[in-house]
Every structure is written in C-alpha cells, then in structure tokens.
Amino acid sequence: xxxxxxxxVDRVAIVTGASRGIGLAIARRLVAEGARVGLTAxxxxxxxxxxxxxxxxxxxLAVPGRSDDPAHRAATVRQVGAAFGPVDVLVNxxxxxxxxGPLVTLDLAAARKILDVNVVATLGWVQEVCAAGMTExxxxxxxxxxxxxxxxxxxxxxxxxxxxxxxxxxxxxxxxLGPTIRVNAVAxxxxxxxxxxxxxxxxxxxxxxxxxxxxxxxxSDVAGVVAFxxxxxxxxxxxxxxxxxxxxxxxxxxx
Numbered sequence: 001x002x003x004x005x006x007x008x009v010d011r012v013a014i015v016t017g018a019s020r021g022i023g024l025a026i027a028r029r030l031v032a033e034g035a036r037v038g039l040t041a042x043x044x045x046x047x048x049x050x051x052x053x054x055x056x057x058x059x060x061l062a063v064p065g066r067s068d069d070p071a072h073r074a075a076t077v078r079q080v081g082a083a084f085g086p087v088d089v090l091v092n093x094x095x096x097x098x099x100x101g102p103l104v105t106l107d108l109a110a111a112r113k114i115l116d117v118n119v120v121a122t123l124g125w126v127q128e129v130c131a132a133g134m135t136e137x138x139x140x141x142x143x144x145x146x147x148x149x150x151x152x153x154x155x156x157x158x159x160x161x162x163x164x165x166x167x168x169x170x171x172x173x174x175x176x177l178g179p180t181i182r183v184n185a186v187a188x189x190x191x192x193x194x195x196x197x198x199x200x201x202x203x204x205x206x207x208x209x210x211x212x213x214x215x216x217x218x219x220s221d222v223a224g225v226v227a228f229x230x231x232x233x234x235x236x237x238x239x240x241x242x243x244x245x246x247x248x249x250x251x252x253x254x255x
Contacts, residue, residue: 007231009034012084014076016067016125017094019046021193022144024053025219026091029227031059035089038080042066057083067094067121073128086137089230090129092122093144095162100198103157111158118162119169126173126183135180140230143170143185144222145241147249150187163187167241174239182238184229189245191217212247 013030017023019041027037031054038061039054041047047062054060061083065072080087096117099110122143129139148156149163167185174183190199190207200207200216208215225244228234243249 004029004033004227006034007233008089008227011035011088011230012038012080012086013089013091013230014038014040014080014087014125014129015091015093016040019043019050021195022188022191022219022222023091023093024050025223026093026144026226027054027060029220029223030089030091030230031055033227033231036060036084038063038076038084038087040065040067040072040076040094067125068117070124073121073124077128077132081132086133087129088134088137088139090125090134090139090141091144091226091230092125092141094118094121095144095146095159095195097156097159097195099158100155102155106158114158114162115165118159119165122166123169123173126177130177130181135177138180139182140234141173141177141181141183142226142229143183144226145170145185145187147187147189147243147245149241150243150249170241171239178238182229182234184234184237184239185241186222186225186229187241187243187245188217188222189248191219191222193219210248210251211245212250215246217244217246 013035015023015027018027018039030037040063044064051060051062063076063079145166146163148160149167153160170183170185
C-alpha cells in the first residue's frame, strides 16, 4: 500500500537531473504520491534504469539530453505531454559544479557554464512549460537550490553565486507568474549523493557534528520538501526558498 497521501494523483511532472541522487529521489516521491513523471538527464542508460526503478513506462518517461540545450527542453515538454498529458509540475534539479577553488583564479569558461546550466537553463525550462500552457492552466515550479546560495562558501564561490541567482530568480518568477503558477525553491545542506561526495567522503562523522540534527542529509529528505511544495498543501506559499539542511546554516559552520 502507498505510504504517502496521494496528493499528486493525476498530476504530470518533469524532473530534470533525475537519473540518480536527489533528482531520482524526487521523482520516486512524486510517483509515490500519484504523479506521472518525465525524467531528464544526460545518460540514456542511467535514465532507463531510473524508469524501471519507478515502475516502468506507465509511471515514468525518460528523455535524455542536456538541460542547457533548448531543443532538448522543447522535446521533453512535447514528449511528456504526449505520454501523460500537460505538465503540472516542473522540478528544476539539474545543477553542476565542475570546479573548486577561489573565484579570483576561476576559469571564466567554467563560470559561464555553471551559470548557463544552473540559472539560464532553469529559466529556459520555465519558459518552455509556460509556452506549453502552464500559465493558463496553472501549475507548480520547484527549483533545487543550495545553502551555498545563502552566504559565501569557500571553494564553491561560483556555484554559490549561481544558487543565489536561482533564489532571486525563484522570487522574481513567483511575482510574475502568480496567481496561476507558484514558484518556490528548496536549499539543501550537504546531502549524501555522488554529486556531493567530495564534500563529505572520509570525514562524514566529523562533518555531521556540525549539524544540530546530527547527520548529513539524504535525497529523500529533499524529496519530501519538494513534494510538499508541489502539492495543494503549499497553496499559499510562493517565492520562498525553503532551507532543508539539518539546521547547519544556524551554526555558521556548514563547510
């Protein structure tokens, strides 16, 4: 029996960066609550495995491609619409951080890539679902940000800049797209995924002591918040960045 409420029954979602980690956990939670989900990521094999893990093509559709490719975004919205119906929920989870180090020596090509994928592509996805009718029908958009966007994060400077921009984009879109579309974000702390492995591998126990809740995050922790924000339970919430970090941002010792 489904352990969740079924509050997303008959809704259609797109989750970007959904082949593993936080994105796959979000897709799993949305399906568990009744949604049908289109998954995007770069690698077809990993996406196929994700679809199988979610119960197969009756529940999920894989559309491989890069989030910063406009043709991929258009194809995804079109294919998900044909398979399941118009998109009601967009979860912008794709994010990259290919560099580590000070901003003053950062390769500017890398900086442009980070901003293009983490910010510009997010806006592109929003434009795509709005052009496909979400503005008229209504819907919910959730952007996956980071506590790195809430204040300086040494070594993660450009990534943090991109997430700060994403938080501001979230608020700006909420004002522009209301009342028919709600736009919110979730800002996790360190979550145990392959993407964040360099931040905690070999020192997880020590790092966990900095968290008032005594542990690092799990992908399911973020997925629960996203599912809430995409549901009618959050109907009077828009333009907010919900911090989901085990309390670490309260201590000033997140890194």
